[in-house]
Amino acid sequence: MEIELVYVLTPIVVIGFFVFFILLPRYGPHYTSRLICPNCRKAFNFHWVLGATLTSLRFGNNRRLKCPYCGQVNTFNITSTRVSKPKVKRMS
């Protein structure tokens, strides 16, 4: 019985990880935050998925990001700067 249970559960766990880490960030709901670098004052967009990365668990609403313009690493609050909501199914 125990061996059969492993054969049943393993594919489910593998598919779950695949969906969560590969499909969800690309096609699932994701947010866009408009961040402004405190160093060079330039704005850039950052796409992120709720709870999809380990850093989000550690820092909560803050992400440590490298500015694409000046290269300085800063901590940004991504929820307060959120500009777009996740896209739901398109109405046709």
Ligand SMILES: [Zn+2]
């Ligand atoms: Zn900058």
